[in-house]
Amino acid sequence: MFFPISHAHVSPIYLVVVGFLIGVLGGFFGVGGSFIAGPALRLVGVDWNFAVGTDLAHIVGKSVVAAKRHRALGNVDLRLGLIMALGTIGGAEVGAQLIEVFKRAGNVNFVVSVVSIVIYLGISTFMLWESWKTLARSKRSTAARKSTTPAAKTDDSAFQHVTKAIQRWRIPPMISLPVSGVTISLWIILLVAFVGGLCSGFLGGGAGYIRMPSMVYVLGIPTHLAVGTDLFEIIISASYGTFTHAIKGNVDILIALVMNTGAAVGAQLGAISTQYFAGPKIRLAFVPLPIIGAAIVIYTMFTGHKL
Amino acid sequence: MSQRSKTAVRRTLRAFAFELVIYAALVTGYFFAVLHFLGGWLVQLETQHIRVYAVVAILLILGQAVVLEAVTTGLMRLLRGGRSE
Numbered sequence: 001m002f003f004p005i006s007h008a009h010v011s012p013i014y015l016v017v018v019g020f021l022i023g024v025l026g027g028f029f030g031v032g033g034s035f036i037a038g039p040a041l042r043l044v045g046v047d048w049n050f051a052v053g054t055d056l057a058h059i060v061g062k063s064v065v066a067a068k069r070h071r072a073l074g075n076v077d078l079r080l081g082l083i084m085a086l087g088t089i090g091g092a093e094v095g096a097q098l099i100e101v102f103k104r105a106g107n108v109n110f111v112v113s114v115v116s117i118v119i120y121l122g123i124s125t126f127m128l129w130e131s132w133k134t135l136a137r138s139k140r141s142t143a144a145r146k147s148t149t150p151a152a153k154t155d156d157s158a159f160q161h162v163t164k165a166i167q168r169w170r171i172p173p174m175i176s177l178p179v180s181g182v183t184i185s186l187w188i189i190l191l192v193a194f195v196g197g198l199c200s201g202f203l204g205g206g207a208g209y210i211r212m213p214s215m216v217y218v219l220g221i222p223t224h225l226a227v228g229t230d231l232f233e234i235i236i237s238a239s240y241g242t243f244t245h246a247i248k249g250n251v252d253i254l255i256a257l258v259m260n261t262g263a264a265v266g267a268q269l270g271a272i273s274t275q276y277f278a279g280p281k282i283r284l285a286f287v288p289l290p291i292i293g294a295a296i297v298i299y300t301m302f303t304g305h306k307l
Numbered sequence: 308m309s310q311r312s313k314t315a316v317r318r319t320l321r322a323f324a325f326e327l328v329i330y331a332a333l334v335t336g337y338f339f340a341v342l343h344f345l346g347g348w349l350v351q352l353e354t355q356h357i358r359v360y361a362v363v364a365i366l367l368i369l370g371q372a373v374v375l376e377a378v379t380t381g382l383m384r385l386l387r388g389g390r391s392e
Contacts, residue, residue, distance in 0.1 A: 004350045057368050064372035065379070217352075237364050246361030253349060253364040254342060257371055261334045262373055264375035267384070269323055276316055 006050040006252035014044060015255060018261030019058065024111050026263070027066040027270020029286050030212045030227030032059040034205025045257070051168035051249030052204060054259075059206055059238040066267035067231040069097065073275065079177040080189065081220070084211075084229070085236035087193025088200065095201020099251030113301045116203045123213055123289050130159050130217070131284035138280065143208035156280060163220040178179075180221045180229075192218050197237065204302055206234045206241075209224035216283065223279030228271075326382045333378065 001012045018040045022033035034055050041051035070076050076303040134156050157163065171185040196211035208230050213227035247252050274282060345367075352360040 004346060005353050015377075016334065055377075060365065061368040061372040061375075064369060065376045070371075070374045158313075215363070216323060242365055243361045246358050246364050249353070249357060249359070251364055253360075253367055254346060257342065257370055258338065261337065261375065262369060262372055264372065264379055265323070265327060265330055268376075268379050274314075 001193055001258075002115045003171055003252050003254050005254060006054070008046045008050070008252070008255070009043075010043070010044045010046065010255065012258050013256045016262035019062070019259035020266035021061050021262075022259075023058035023066070023266025023268075024270040024273075024275065025061075025175075025266075025289070026062050026231065027069065027254060027267040028227070028273050029115070029208070029209030029270075029282070029289065030066075031289065032056075032206025032238065035289075035296060036206070039296055044252030048250070049248075049250045050252050050255075051122075053245030053248070054252045054255050055205070056238050056241045056245055057251050057256035058251075058259045058263065059100070060235060060242055061256065062207075062263035062267050063163075063231045063238060065107050065260075065264045066271050067228060067235060069271035070231060072226075073224075073228070073271065075224045075271075075274070076232050077177055077221070077225055078100045078231045079099070079175075079178060080177050080215075080219075081229045081232040081236075083175065083186065083189050084193035084196075087190040087242055088197035088211075088237040090190075091194040091197020091199075092195075092201035092241065094194075095198045095203075098198075098199075098202050110301075111200055114296050116297050117294050117301075119199065119203070119210065120290035120297070121197060122289045123209060124294075128285050128287045130157060131287070134280040135284065150170040153273035153299070155293075157216065159217050160220075166218055167220055172232055177221075180225050182220050186217055189219060193233075200237065202243075206238055208234060209293065213283070216279075216300060223282050227274060227282070253294065322383060325378065329382055330379065 002009050018037065022037050025031060025033045025036070032055075034052075037058060038051045041054060042048060044055070056096050067076060092161065099108060099112070102111045115165060124201040139154055157210055166188060169185055169188065173186050174183055175186045175189060176183045192211070192214045195214065196207045197212045200207035211233070212226050212230045215221040215230060217280070221229065246253075256280050349363070350362060351355070
């Protein structure tokens with residue numbers, strides 16, 4: 001099928017399958033999946049600028065489907081999502097400006113590659129350690145006393161003591177989030193969102209790989225709610241990103257619409273699947289995603305080929 | 308995972324398989340009907356009114372997502388006898 005906006009010949013079946021896979025990941029983990037979608041579009045000859053912009057448009061559609069499903073499951077904290085959107089947009093702008101600074105210095109590719117590898121591997125290592133420790137601890141306590149709570153939707157973290165300490169910082173104004181069961185300083189929420197936005201603007205994509213874990217570990221949001229709220233927040237930030245890329249001529253909306261037909265089914269499957277897994281198990285399953293991202297960057301760095 | 312959860316997962320996956328078949332037929336029709344007619348107009352918009360194109364692009368992707376979510380939820384409900392999850 002010929003897509004006249006990007007002048008690319010791509011099989012619609014390929015786009016639907018890629019959309020479906022990214023939809024499953026997005027619905028289950030609350031990530032945009034740009035680290036797969038971008039290279040997948042490049043692989044079939046879509047220009048890099050169109051791959052980035054079109055991927056963002058597709059993320060908007062996929063996040064709407066997944067967030068609606070998560071909302072029906074009670075997994076979206078709208079108040080938190082709206083506050084975070086402000087911090088994310090601010091961070092994304094600073095990230096984009098940083099890119100310009102490194103572009104002028106002539107070392108943007110090297111700096112972005114190294115920073116992304118460090119961040120991706122850091123997140124994976126930390127989440128592997130934390131979820132493993134949490135699962136081992138809950139296994140011991142379950143063996144000691146028969147648990148009466150259902151396996152799914154339960155949440156516990158080996159990092160909880162640090163999260164509780166952060167929640168005790170009483171820097172006004174304090175924001176009450178009854179849906180998440182957390183009261184926390186507005187500034188901490190904005191800081192977490194800003195860092196997510198900074199990564200999004202600097203490293204590309206929706207940065208769900210950093211926002212979802214930081215919502216769990218820094219803000220103390222239960223994993224299921226972090227996934228759903230992250231998706232809601234991605235709708236706002238990715239729409240903003242889509243608009244800015246579209247006016248630069250980087251969005252082929254026809255490709256995004258085709259990908260979204262697969263993502264609609266995948267996102268629902270992913271979102272519904274979260275019901276059957278407890279928080280630490282979702283976090284443990286999340287670990288390979290940033291590693292895949294790091295592997296793609298390392299491959300690009302050493303071969304010079306953009307996947 | 309408990310036996311009850313496993314049964315629920317199996318039932319969900321089976322419903323999804325049926326849903327995929329029906330959905331594939333709908334999507335094929337959608338490609339040929341809607342995208343074919345929209346293509347020319349969108350290309351023209353992208354080359355002549357880029358800002359309008361940006362707004363239309365967001366509205367299209369949001370609108371399609373809402374409709375597709377409703378379609379997939381409706382199909383799930385239909386296939387699972389009134390329950391969508």
